[in-house]
Amino acid sequence: xxxxxxxxxxxxxxxxxxxxxxxxxxxxxxxxxxxxxxxxxxxxxxxxxxxxxxxxxxxxxxxxxxxxxxxxxxxxxxxxxxxxxxxxxxxxxxxxxxxxxxxxxxxxxxxxxxxxxxxxxxxxxxxxxxxxxxxxxxxxxxxxxxxxxxxxxxxxxxxxxxxxxxxxxxxxxxxxxxxxxxxxxxxxxxxxxxxxxxxxxxxxxxxxxxxxxxxxxxxxxxxxxxxxxxxxxxxxxxxxxxxxxxxxxxxxxxxxxxxxxxxxxxxxxxxxxxxxxxxxxxxxxxxxxxxxxxxxxxxxxxxxxxxxxxxxxxxxxxxxxxxxxxxxxxxxxxxxxxxxxxxxxxxxxxxxxxxxxxxxxxxxxxxxxxxxxxxxxxxxxxxxxxxxxxxxxxxxxxxxxxxxxxxxxxxxxxxxxxxxxxxxxxxxxxxxxxxxxxxxxxx
Amino acid sequence: xxxxxxxxxxxxxxxxxxxxxxxxxxxxxxxxxxxxxxxxxxxxxxxxxxxxxxxxxxxxxxxxxxxxxxxxxxxxxxxxxxxxxxxxxxxxxxxxxxxxxxxxxxxxxxxxxxxxxxxxxxxxxxxxxxxxxxxxxxxxxxxxxxxxxxxxxxxxxxxxxxxxxxxxxxxxxxxxxxxxxxxxxxxxxxxxxxxxxxxxxxxxxxxxxxxxxxxxxxxxxxxxxxxxxxxxxxxxxxxxxxxxxxxxxxxxxxxxxxxxxxxxxxxxxxxxxxxxxxxxxxxxxxxxxxxxxxxxxxxxxxxxxxxxxxxxxxxxxxxxxxxxxxxxxxxxxxxxxxxxxxxxxxxxxxxxxxxxxxxxxxxxxxxxxxxxxxxxxxxxxxxxxxxxxxxxxxxxxxxxxxxxxxxxxxxxxxxxxxxxxxxxxxxxxxxxxxxxxxxxxxx
Numbered sequence: 001x002x003x004x005x006x007x008x009x010x011x012x013x014x015x016x017x018x019x020x021x022x023x024x025x026x027x028x029x030x031x032x033x034x035x036x037x038x039x040x041x042x043x044x045x046x047x048x049x050x051x052x053x054x055x056x057x058x059x060x061x062x063x064x065x066x067x068x069x070x071x072x073x074x075x076x077x078x079x080x081x082x083x084x085x086x087x088x089x090x091x092x093x094x095x096x097x098x099x100x101x102x103x104x105x106x107x108x109x110x111x112x113x114x115x116x117x118x119x120x121x122x123x124x125x126x127x128x129x130x131x132x133x134x135x136x137x138x139x140x141x142x143x144x145x146x147x148x149x150x151x152x153x154x155x156x157x158x159x160x161x162x163x164x165x166x167x168x169x170x171x172x173x174x175x176x177x178x179x180x181x182x183x184x185x186x187x188x189x190x191x192x193x194x195x196x197x198x199x200x201x202x203x204x205x206x207x208x209x210x211x212x213x214x215x216x217x218x219x220x221x222x223x224x225x226x227x228x229x230x231x232x233x234x235x236x237x238x239x240x241x242x243x244x245x246x247x248x249x250x251x252x253x254x255x256x257x258x259x260x261x262x263x264x265x266x267x268x269x270x271x272x273x274x275x276x277x278x279x280x281x282x283x284x285x286x287x288x289x290x291x292x293x294x295x296x297x298x299x300x301x302x303x304x305x306x307x308x309x310x311x312x313x314x315x316x317x318x319x320x321x322x323x324x325x326x327x328x329x330x331x332x333x334x335x336x337x338x339x340x341x342x343x344x345x346x347x348x349x350x351x352x353x354x355x356x357x358x359x360x361x362x363x364x365x366x367x368x369x370x371x372x373x374x375x376x377x378x379x380x381x382x383x384x385x386x387x388x389x390x391x392x393x394x395x396x397x398x399x400x401x402x403x404x405x406x407x408x409x410x411x412x413x414x415x416x417x418x419x420x421x422x423x424x425x426x427x428x429x430x431x432x433x434x435x436x437x438x439x440x441x442x443x
Numbered sequence: 444x445x446x447x448x449x450x451x452x453x454x455x456x457x458x459x460x461x462x463x464x465x466x467x468x469x470x471x472x473x474x475x476x477x478x479x480x481x482x483x484x485x486x487x488x489x490x491x492x493x494x495x496x497x498x499x500x501x502x503x504x505x506x507x508x509x510x511x512x513x514x515x516x517x518x519x520x521x522x523x524x525x526x527x528x529x530x531x532x533x534x535x536x537x538x539x540x541x542x543x544x545x546x547x548x549x550x551x552x553x554x555x556x557x558x559x560x561x562x563x564x565x566x567x568x569x570x571x572x573x574x575x576x577x578x579x580x581x582x583x584x585x586x587x588x589x590x591x592x593x594x595x596x597x598x599x600x601x602x603x604x605x606x607x608x609x610x611x612x613x614x615x616x617x618x619x620x621x622x623x624x625x626x627x628x629x630x631x632x633x634x635x636x637x638x639x640x641x642x643x644x645x646x647x648x649x650x651x652x653x654x655x656x657x658x659x660x661x662x663x664x665x666x667x668x669x670x671x672x673x674x675x676x677x678x679x680x681x682x683x684x685x686x687x688x689x690x691x692x693x694x695x696x697x698x699x700x701x702x703x704x705x706x707x708x709x710x711x712x713x714x715x716x717x718x719x720x721x722x723x724x725x726x727x728x729x730x731x732x733x734x735x736x737x738x739x740x741x742x743x744x745x746x747x748x749x750x751x752x753x754x755x756x757x758x759x760x761x762x763x764x765x766x767x768x769x770x771x772x773x774x775x776x777x778x779x780x781x782x783x784x785x786x787x788x789x790x791x792x793x794x795x796x797x798x799x800x801x802x803x804x805x806x807x808x809x810x811x812x813x814x815x816x817x818x819x820x821x822x823x824x825x826x827x828x829x830x831x832x833x834x835x836x837x838x839x840x841x842x843x844x845x846x847x848x849x850x851x852x853x854x855x856x857x858x859x860x861x862x863x864x865x866x867x868x869x870x871x872x873x874x875x876x877x878x879x880x881x882x883x884x885x886x
Contacts, residue, residue: 024553051869052596052600052868052869053866053867053868053869068707069512069513069514069515070512070870071512071865071866071867072512074868076644076867076868077640078644078645079644079863079867082643082644083643088646088647089644089646090604091597091600091603091869093603110602118449124457142868142870143870143871146870153495154534157495157534160458160533161533161534161551174485198521199534200520200525200526201519201522201524201525202521203531203532204531292589292623332860347519374547394460405867406853407850407853407854407865410850410853411850420522422514422850423513423514424495424496424514424519424522425495425496425497425513425514425517425585426496426518426534426583427586427589428586429588439721
């Protein structure tokens, strides 16, 4: 690894104490909030992301279920930040941090910093069963979404070609593991596709025979919500045609299906929405981490012993005033990012005594399907159609970029009236050997 | 390979002389036209395609250059044909045809037919230099378009990270090989992206330093058009910033660039728009083929000696009345498809003497870039802004599905006013080892 002098990244400017260099790792909600919060400062900022785009992750399940096209929920980081002249965007991967030398090791070289913000988020985790990933893809990136879309669409194609009733049903059986927001959204949408979008298009297999099974090991769905909303979510899902099984652990997953405790359940399409682990960069910082690998940060979100290094978003572990952890959601990441920008600006003004980070809970929303959702704002709890409208408006409002909002609204209106899903294209190939070109005949 | 009785594909119906089974291989413009032409007949139809979608290929270059998202130009075949109850769609790959037994061998098994229409089109060809494909991807499928989009976007990212001026320039050098419609469209759009879309977003590399070189071995661009329009196209391209080199053969391509005759031209991004070869299924039919592998068909588009087998679209070689070949364009494929449907219907009515296929030239259009195009309708020749408007209206009119038209219009209007291109996302990985996750440092 060659040395990669910092000044080469910075428009040729030499490092200067008048222009502290802030390095932000990760262009998600947290990293972008830091960048924007430092827009009108004398700081020089380098934002590093291994992808070229910011992803509106709350709508990723809609790409996975063919309702939205990828560019509707992803915008190039350069484009988002192009008017902010104190920022350089680098598409690169952060490998680890040399805290003593204040340098980040990127795949492309070294990058020095005066202040560092680590916001590299989380990925899905299989609780020690990494071999399940092959059979049960998770949903964190656009490529994950394409994999899920490909498998779901190909499952119906395979069912259409299968003569044997039991084998055909295995292609029509879908299992979603995990009853959090992503699992609920995926299961509800799959049921809608099978019941409303596809039936008229197949001649031999009947998509209405599809079984969508949502498995949750805990006692209720959506544990972040009030228990009565968990119950409402379950009933709304069942009305859409989803089979919900609570208190049930998945003990094995392979190409043929899942084991629910000791009972085999045949299914060729299994989706993973159960476990989340923090980015491995967290552990490399040398500070204590929690069980999911999140860094236990100070009240000002800095790394213990390193006041110039901050950890925010899904990678940070910090408690709220009431002792509950700050949830790993987009609004929390944004609030942390804005807070860190404020801390840095206060320090540069010579004011070191800024008050600790406080999470403000703006409420929670989860969509379940067509006109079905749950919402919770403090004591106010909504479900059904009203919650669905709130969800719709909130997600359109938060989408980045006017054009995206317009296109997403158009796509949703079109899907709503026609029951169609416009992104139903199979592209690419799959590590299991499934390709768009050839569907190998089984065994 | 197990036997795969035909009746299993056909809603459980047994074969019946009252319901001739028409098998169509390929869901492009030609295959779809046959299917639609037989909509209200007693025929049972099976349409086989290895992809699940019909692709509006004339706009594929816009997906490759991040102007349109893939679902805007691709619609599921099942969805297009869902109201036509005499059609079964199979996602499968045709491997060869047993003409004696009247059966098609699919990857998934055998499929019998009473009449067969082979419409599997063409792919790009490297004139015996298949090793070039790795360095110079062609453009025929959505996956090809994603590969080109990824390489073009990553080239600018690499330039931004490169310190050495010569090496940076190699990342900013783009070569398009082939001066037909696709090459002209790709080169013009690349120049527009470099000059108008990206400049404000990079801090170290200057996208305006990009060099887009269009290389054509023949004496003029767009050989299907009148010579004066070829000349106008060249001047319009040069105005957009493209360097056009005519009468120049590419003699080698590798990771470092191309050889133009004996002169090396460094470039990390090379796109192939030069050669087309017919689908290999053509040669497997045993009939004479031309140099590009197209089947020399009878005047009624049937295979010599096999009146129940038809070959249409880019896979067919047939002369017009004036001796010139019918061009490999979408309107020709559509006309052939409608013609074959008419032949079959006439035969079923007992009328065998239908007149030979006649190609009707509705004119040619090629777009060059922003407000620049050429058009030719018989003796009427247009170029510049007027031709561009005709191109725009024609392509929106021919796009399949109301929703797609609306979204494409919206995307184009947005791009036009903002100079932005909304699909600038890098996803997937590349066979050369380039990934969205990590850009390995060179050398």
